[in-house]
Amino acid sequence: GEDVEQSLFLSVREGDSSVINCTYTDSSSTYLYWYKQEPGAGLQLLTYIFSNMDMKQDQRLTVLLNKKDKHLSLRIADTQTGDSAIYFCAESPPSGGSYIPTFGRGTSLIVHP
Amino acid sequence: DAGVTQSPTHLIKTRGQQVTLRCSPKSGHDTVSWYQQALGQGPQFIFQYYEEEERQRGNFPDRFSGHQFPNYSSELNVNALLLGDSALYLCASRRRGTSGNTEAFFGQGTRLTVV
Numbered sequence: 153g154e155d156v157e158q159s160l161f162l163s164v165r166e167g168d169s170s171v172i173n174c175t176y177t178d179s180s181s182t183y184l185y186w187y188k189q190e191p192g193a194g195l196q197l198l199t200y201i202f203s204n205m206d207m208k209q210d211q212r213l214t215v216l217l218n219k220k221d222k223h224l225s226l227r228i229a230d231t232q233t234g235d236s237a238i239y240f241c242a243e244s245p246p247s248g249g250s251y252i253p254t255f256g257r258g259t260s261l262i263v264h265p
Numbered sequence: 266d267a268g269v270t271q272s273p274t275h276l277i278k279t280r281g282q283q284v285t286l287r288c289s290p291k292s293g294h295d296t297v298s299w300y301q302q303a304l305g306q307g308p309q310f311i312f313q314y315y316e317e318e319e320r321q322r323g324n325f326p327d328r329f330s331g332h333q334f335p336n337y338s339s340e341l342n343v344n345a346l347l348l349g350d351s352a353l354y355l356c357a358s359r360r361r362g363t364s365g366n367t368e369a370f371f372g373q374g375t376r377l378t379v380v
Contacts, residue, residue: 156307192373193373193374194269194371194372195308195355195357196371197369240307252298252310252323253310254310255309256307257307258307
């Protein structure tokens with residue numbers, strides 16, 4: 153199976169919360185990331201969490217990490233139409249300082265007005 | 266600061282041809298990584314350059330090669346193009362010594378279409 157798995161689509165109404173889930177397999181992962189990709193654009197790092205943390209909050213974004221189950225989630229509060237994009241979960245082990253991330257296939261978030 | 270810049274933005278090539286993609290890292294960054302993102306997929310790591318040498322390589326054939334110049338800019342070369350090489354090619358830069366990939370910046374990518 154894939155190293156990082158995500159559901160492919162999520163549709164929400166504007167103003168609701170969005171929760172995007174991800175599972176990973178590498179227990180040695182030290183960093184876990186959420187990236188955003190808008191149409192025709194590169195990747196933008198939204199937020200990240202160290203593997204020794206359970207939760208991280210950054211304005212409308214909340215990241216939850218369940219290290220036992222190797223489950224990562226991203227919650228976007230008060231989702232806006234501008235949040236419509238593809239969201240990638242990624243993990244990187246401490247590979248000699250190069251920190252090459254492994255990405256999931258991405259979750260396409262569609263926000264309806 | 267222009268961030269990470271890639272050129273060209275779009276490219277169409279024929280099977281069997283060779284292609285060169287270019288990347289200029291963000292100012293102050295010395296490490297450049299290349300990724301291939303096929304349609305509907307996440308980015309796949311191709312290789313990483315630091316101090317003008319390939320430091321790590323993903324699971325890509327040796328048709329994929331690269332170079333890093335003294336000014337830290339980088340090129341990705343793909344020989345004997347296949348239809349399956351059609352993808353968005355992303356370049357990312359960071360400064361060696363920074364923790365994780367938290368300070369890596371991605372370019373907008375080069376969309377390569379092989380016909």
